[in-house]
Amino acid sequence: AQSVTQLGSHVSVSEGALVLLRCNYSSSVPPYLFWYVQYPNQGLQLLLKYTSAATLVKGINGFEAEFKKSETSFHLTKPSAHMSDAAEYFCAVSPPSGNTPLVFGKGTRLSVIA
Amino acid sequence: GAGVSQSPRYKVAKRGQDVALRCDPISGHVSLFWYQQALGQGPEFLTYFQNEAQLDKSGLPSDRFFAERPEGSVSTLKIQRTQQEDSAVYLCASSLAGDQQYFGPGTRLTVT
Numbered sequence: 001a002q003s004v005t006q007l008g009s010h011v012s013v014s015e016g017a018l019v020l021l022r023c024n025y026s027s028s029v030p031p032y033l034f035w036y037v038q039y040p041n042q043g044l045q046l047l048l049k050y051t052s053a054a055t056l057v058k059g060i061n062g063f064e065a066e067f068k069k070s071e072t073s074f075h076l077t078k079p080s081a082h083m084s085d086a087a088e089y090f091c092a093v094s095p096p097s098g099n100t101p102l103v104f105g106k107g108t109r110l111s112v113i114a
Numbered sequence: 115g116a117g118v119s120q121s122p123r124y125k126v127a128k129r130g131q132d133v134a135l136r137c138d139p140i141s142g143h144v145s146l147f148w149y150q151q152a153l154g155q156g157p158e159f160l161t162y163f164q165n166e167a168q169l170d171k172s173g174l175p176s177d178r179f180f181a182e183r184p185e186g187s188v189s190t191l192k193i194q195r196t197q198q199e200d201s202a203v204y205l206c207a208s209s210l211a212g213d214q215q216y217f218g219p220g221t222r223l224t225v226t
Contacts, residue, residue, distance in 0.1 A: 004156075034214075036217075041219070041222075042219055042220075043118070043205060043217035043218050043219045043220055044157070044205070044217040045217070046215075046216075049214060090156050092156075099144075099145045099164070099211055099213075100162075101159035101162055101170065101173070102147075102149075102157075102159070102215065103159070104149075104156030104157050104158070105156050106155055106156045107154075107155070107156050
């Protein structure tokens with residue numbers, strides 16, 4: 001079975017500061033990993049995905065994540081936070097075959113302080 | 115083209131009522147997924163279709179939940195005899211074979 005743990009249900013950063021959202025996964029097979037963002041009353045939007053190619057993955061809006069197999073981690077970072085980054089972020093895992101259900105973490109709410 | 119759409123966006127039901135939630139996937143997308151997102155939680159898988167075939171319904175919480183996709187396009191999630199614990203946002207996602215999942219805006223169900 002696969003699972004995802006997101007450390008910190010709420011993270012608060014100042015505008016312009018580094019954003020670091022943590023995600024650790026558990027999987028018996030090499031996984032696919034995803035980060036999604038959810039704005040209030042909206043669906044999930046894909047930020048980036050790891051599908052066994054490059055371990056450093058760049059996504060939209062300046063976000064990136066690094067797959068570290070030894071640490072079973074896939075942390076999301078952004079060098080400089082913008083007010084518009086305030087949202088809920090979800091890490092998800094799936095088997096490496098596509099077209100399979102995603103297993104999500106509980107989410108981390110990011111607040112950006114002016 | 116248009117994204118995944120869901121209707122209604124909001125639904126209030128009295129306990130014991132039946133509800134039907136609709137999902138219109140992106141045209142041509144083979145796979146369709148339903149997820150349930152409780153308040154303050156991440157989405158949890160309910161069921162999955164490939165074309166009209168329901169390949170996995172292991173996430174449906176009880177036999178009051180039923181999903182169909184009769185022509186391999188639009189899908190309906192039906193909940194019979196709704197209970198308060200059914201209150202959640204129901205998300206639909208669609209994908210091409212092996213591609214990412216594209217999510218709709220969700221239907222927020224409140225059972226009173």
